[in-house]
Amino acid sequence: MPLAAATGTQYALSLQTPQGRATATITEVAAGIREYALNGIDLVEGFAAESVPPLGAGTVLVPWPNRIRDAIWAQDGVRHLLNITEPAQMNAIHGLLAHTAYRLVARSEHEVTLAATVYPQAGYPYQLDTTVGYTLTAEGLAVTHTIRNVGAASAPVALGTHPYLKIGDVPTGDLTLRLNASSHIDVDHRLNPVGVSAVDGTRFDLRAGARVADLDLDDGFGGVLVQNGRGEHSLTAPDGRRVTLWGDASMAYVQAFTPRNFPVRAGESTQLGQAVAIEPMTAPADAFNSGQGLTWLAPGEDWTVRWGITPTGFAG
Numbered sequence: 001m002p003l004a005a006a007t008g009t010q011y012a013l014s015l016q017t018p019q020g021r022a023t024a025t026i027t028e029v030a031a032g033i034r035e036y037a038l039n040g041i042d043l044v045e046g047f048a049a050e051s052v053p054p055l056g057a058g059t060v061l062v063p064w065p066n067r068i069r070d071a072i073w074a075q076d077g078v079r080h081l082l083n084i085t086e087p088a089q090m091n092a093i094h095g096l097l098a099h100t101a102y103r104l105v106a107r108s109e110h111e112v113t114l115a116a117t118v119y120p121q122a123g124y125p126y127q128l129d130t131t132v133g134y135t136l137t138a139e140g141l142a143v144t145h146t147i148r149n150v151g152a153a154s155a156p157v158a159l160g161t162h163p164y165l166k167i168g169d170v171p172t173g174d175l176t177l178r179l180n181a182s183s184h185i186d187v188d189h190r191l192n193p194v195g196v197s198a199v200d201g202t203r204f205d206l207r208a209g210a211r212v213a214d215l216d217l218d219d220g221f222g223g224v225l226v227q228n229g230r231g232e233h234s235l236t237a238p239d240g241r242r243v244t245l246w247g248d249a250s251m252a253y254v255q256a257f258t259p260r261n262f263p264v265r266a267g268e269s270t271q272l273g274q275a276v277a278i279e280p281m282t283a284p285a286d287a288f289n290s291g292q293g294l295t296w297l298a299p300g301e302d303w304t305v306r307w308g309i310t311p312t313g314f315a316g
Contacts (some may be wrong), residue, residue: 005049007034013024015110015136022136025274030115031102031132032058033163036141036177038311042168043243045275046265054263055275056162059098061134063118065160066220066255066285067091068138069192073288075156077232080288083125083232084147089190090119096124118152128251128297129224140310141242147305149297156293158283161254161303163263164275165245167237172264172274173213176236179206180188181254182223185284187223193286208258209236212276217256220284222292224252233278240313247307255279 008028014020020039025046027034032053035046043102045057053059066242071082071092082092102114113133119125126149133144149155160233166172184204186195196311199205212235224231234244247254262275282305283293297303 006052007032007049010034010049011107011112013110013112013136014066017136017138022141023132024136025055026112026114026134028060028101028114030059030098030100031116032060032212033134033141034058036309037168038314039165041314042166042265043309043311045164045166045262047263048265050305051263054258055164055259055277056094056098057164057277059094059162060145061095061160061162061281062097062130062145062287063124063126063128063156064158065093065279065281065283067093067192068288069190069286072105073123076277080123080125089192090194091190092123092225095160096121097130103124105131105305106133120151120261126153127151128155128157131311137312140308141309143306145305147297147303149299151302153298153300154296157297157303158280158281158287158293159250160281160283161307162244162277162279163309164269164277165235165243165309167235167241167243170237172237172276173211175257175276176209176257177206177212177215177276177278178209178234178236179221179254179256179278180222180225180232181207182225183221185220185222185253187219187285191218191285192218193284193290212274214257215256215276218248220253220255220281222253222284224254226252231280235276235278244310244312246310247281248305250282250305251280251307253284254282255281
């Protein structure tokens, strides 16, 4: 008897594109990307249906991405105490929907829209209706998030996602990572922000690219360059094929994470290896305290954020 999917219902998407057959699998739990491939070549680090998302792979991070220091934030002199969800660092991490089952709103062969509600709870006394829509297009995988404040008070909101990109027939270490970001978010030993510095002349200047095998990152960046309404970051193979992660102007921050203990799929088995997450964010870590990049939604107000993944150079 097959094992039940640990991330609930699996929504399989498919579309014939100019570069070939694109496929994706979106999960009910966390509205995450479990698989995305072009002509069978994985473009994200996937994981088995019976597994939980390793190291947050593919999940949606709402109403904040990254961390909140000590799981505490204050507003108008009132301290809000969130649950500690990163015990090793004593922080609150990845928002409130990373383990939530979303409900189906709309479905077709090449797209799916899911919805979930953030209910008032410890440390976050606000109510939000959220949706996330995934659409396979001729360009790639396009993602649209909407957040609506359905409560009676203005609510602080930020958003991020956690995809691990790859070009599946090339070792990840051989790929070149480019981040179009001009500032680095400096952190303490618990990975909480302590300042911001320019990347010029430092190892964090990845605008020209660096080989993934040479990187050891769990770092946030700001100053994302936006051109024609988009900020873009990429992974490039030695043969020129590229996977670009783009975000709209709201995605003004990005986190880069290059763990060496990711359970990388190799055929029917997995082995620990290096992966690379490029995480677009509307705000940096601890935004509820710093206010940087934080959006306040008035009662009844909507907010829409868009991003996506675009493969190029794959057509045979």
